[in-house]
Amino acid sequence: MEGLMMQYPLTLTMILEHGYRIHPTKQIVSILPDKRRHQYTFADLYKRSKRLAHALRHQLGLGKGDMVGTYAWNHHQHLEMYFGIPASGAICHTINIRLSATQTEFIVNHAEDKYIFIDATLVPQFEKIRSALTTVRGFIVLNAPEDFTTTLHNWQHYEELLSRASEDADWSLIEEDDPCAMCYTSGTTGQPKGVLYSHRSTVLHAMSVCMPNHANVSFHDTMLIIVPQFHVMAWGFPFAGIMAGARIVFPSMHMQPESLIRIILAENVNKAAAVPTIWLGVYAALKSGGIKSIPLKELIVGGAAVPPNLIENFQQEFNITVVHSWGMTETSPVVTMGRLQPEHASLSDEQKITLRARQGQPLFGTEIRIMKEDHTPAPWDGITPGEVQVRGAWVIESYYQVKSRDNFTEDGWFRTGDVATMDPQGYMQITDRTKDLIKSGGEWISSVALELSIMTHPKVREASVIAIPDDKWLERPLACVVLKDPEEIISHQELTEFLTPHFAKFQIPDQLRILLEIPKTSVGKFDKKEMRRLYAEGKL
Numbered sequence: 001m002e003g004l005m006m007q008y009p010l011t012l013t014m015i016l017e018h019g020y021r022i023h024p025t026k027q028i029v030s031i032l033p034d035k036r037r038h039q040y041t042f043a044d045l046y047k048r049s050k051r052l053a054h055a056l057r058h059q060l061g062l063g064k065g066d067m068v069g070t071y072a073w074n075h076h077q078h079l080e081m082y083f084g085i086p087a088s089g090a091i092c093h094t095i096n097i098r099l100s101a102t103q104t105e106f107i108v109n110h111a112e113d114k115y116i117f118i119d120a121t122l123v124p125q126f127e128k129i130r131s132a133l134t135t136v137r138g139f140i141v142l143n144a145p146e147d148f149t150t151t152l153h154n155w156q157h158y159e160e161l162l163s164r165a166s167e168d169a170d171w172s173l174i175e176e177d178d179p180c181a182m183c184y185t186s187g188t189t190g191q192p193k194g195v196l197y198s199h200r201s202t203v204l205h206a207m208s209v210c211m212p213n214h215a216n217v218s219f220h221d222t223m224l225i226i227v228p229q230f231h232v233m234a235w236g237f238p239f240a241g242i243m244a245g246a247r248i249v250f251p252s253m254h255m256q257p258e259s260l261i262r263i264i265l266a267e268n269v270n271k272a273a274a275v276p277t278i279w280l281g282v283y284a285a286l287k288s289g290g291i292k293s294i295p296l297k298e299l300i301v302g303g304a305a306v307p308p309n310l311i312e313n314f315q316q317e318f319n320i321t322v323v324h325s326w327g328m329t330e331t332s333p334v335v336t337m338g339r340l341q342p343e344h345a346s347l348s349d350e351q352k353i354t355l356r357a358r359q360g361q362p363l364f365g366t367e368i369r370i371m372k373e374d375h376t377p378a379p380w381d382g383i384t385p386g387e388v389q390v391r392g393a394w395v396i397e398s399y400y401q402v403k404s405r406d407n408f409t410e411d412g413w414f415r416t417g418d419v420a421t422m423d424p425q426g427y428m429q430i431t432d433r434t435k436d437l438i439k440s441g442g443e444w445i446s447s448v449a450l451e452l453s454i455m456t457h458p459k460v461r462e463a464s465v466i467a468i469p470d471d472k473w474l475e476r477p478l479a480c481v482v483l484k485d486p487e488e489i490i491s492h493q494e495l496t497e498f499l500t501p502h503f504a505k506f507q508i509p510d511q512l513r514i515l516l517e518i519p520k521t522s523v524g525k526f527d528k529k530e531m532r533r534l535y536a537e538g539k540l
């Protein structure tokens with residue numbers, strides 16, 4: 001016997017329809033690449049997404065399962081693609097604009113993109129690889145000036161495409177298990193791999209993100225979407241925002257700390273999501289600009305470990321709560337979020353910061369287990385580390401057209417490659433990536449713990465710790481730092497004294513390198529593979 005309730009498909013069009021019916025006058029603001037402020041409503045988004053779906057079907061001849069690439073900044077047009085492309089039955093393949101030309105060429109050909117929607121400012125990057133693209137029939141250019149020209153083949157203006165389209169696109173044929181979007185991993189350990197999201201997984205993820213214990217998104221919020229729309233669908237926040245009726249603000253290419261602060265002040269933004277590097281920059285700019293208060297109330301921060309002093313500084317000086325989150329491209333991405341509970345009220349300030357610096361608890365809809373090297377589950381004791389394995393309603397089942405099952409266990413869990421401990425209340429703490437682990441004389445050293453600690457030193461802006469080969473211990477940690485003020489050098493001796501109260505002697509890095517910049521991946525994370533390569537070539 002089955003339950004006697006309706007089968008109501010969980011599709012992205014349902015989110016769009018809901019936003020249109022219930023919050024039609026809610027605003028979406030974009031600060032466009034040419035700095036113009038654009039504003040329209042959920043009703044406008046709905047109508048233009050319908051036009052886009054219609055244009056894809058009837059002008060470009062696309063249908064179910066066709067891949068359509070986007071190569072764009074964060075703005076309302078990119079949001080129209082998030083909805084309009086899947087609404088036509090096609091798949092919205094967001095391409096990371098920071099990948100190398102070789103990687104971009106690889107993923108466009110691998111995905112077999114039929115058309116690319118591209119911001120005019122990014123066209124030169126694509127002109128370089130156009131002759132190597134085997135499946136792209138043409139380009140739709142966004143935000144182009146009137147006198148715009150390009151060597152890209154078969155191109156047209158986005159607004160012209162929409163102006164020829166009708167608003168009565170039929171999206172009744174979309175089913176919840178259909179693919180809606182694809183995002184490639186950043187490919188730090190080989191070629192990028194495609195993660196193909198379904199309508200259902202994306203809707204469930206967005207619903208969970210909205211919940212009060214999670215990102216707590218509601219119609220009271222004005223959200224600034226800083227996480228690039230080309231990176232894991234901007235962490236699903238645009239979908240969550242439309243679903244909940246939040247006012248949404250996009251900064252397009254204006255991601256420098258001063259620009260973000262200007263936007264936050266002008267648009268009265270109370271919630272924003274981005275990686276720690278962005279918030280380190282914003283904090284420094286607030287201080288140097290002498291700005292004492294800002295409308296922000298909550299930051300959702302993930303993608304890399306958040307330094308505890310950042311959490312503390314925002315709380316104490318600006319009354320802004322940092323909510324630490326963890327996830328991956330393969331997990332849509334959000335799996336954990338860290339908020340304090342009523343029983344934590346009696347903790348000391350220091351204990352509260354320590355707990356909030358953990359990556360948080362699994363969201364409803366996901367499960368985490370920590371597996372030891374002997375393939376048995378680690379206890380949730382906050383001490384025993386193991387590999388993080390995940391399953392859930394928005395977790396990858398297999399990569400797009402990749403046969404290898406290396407990242408999946410036989411009993412159906414996704415192997416994340418991250419190493420963590422879990423405390424008795426289910427707060428996870430990431431200690432490393434399996435491939436970045438440092439094993440010195442048979443003992444593990446957490447590079448993340450060292451980095452977070454070094455970044456609390458007043459002279460240090462950024463720190464990254466890598467394993468380097470060692471004759472006696474096999475591996476030893478090497479610390480690389482970027483200084484806040486290049487004149488104020490930190491010595492190895494000074495660093496050692498600073499770390500000594502917090503680490504065992506064998507864990508303290510034997511060497512220190514002062515760099516002008518730490519190599520970063522295409523999504524802004526420390527690129528440890530590149531650092532190890534530079535070290536091996538004597539260039540670090």
Ligand code: AMP
Nearest residue numbers: 302303304305325326327328329418430
């Ligand atoms: P990506 O798929 O590019 O989003 O990268 C996912 C990886 O980023 C994870 O496997 C982690 O190694 C890292 N990561 C994401 N969030 C956090 C976090 N809050 N703390 C530490 N590492 C994180």
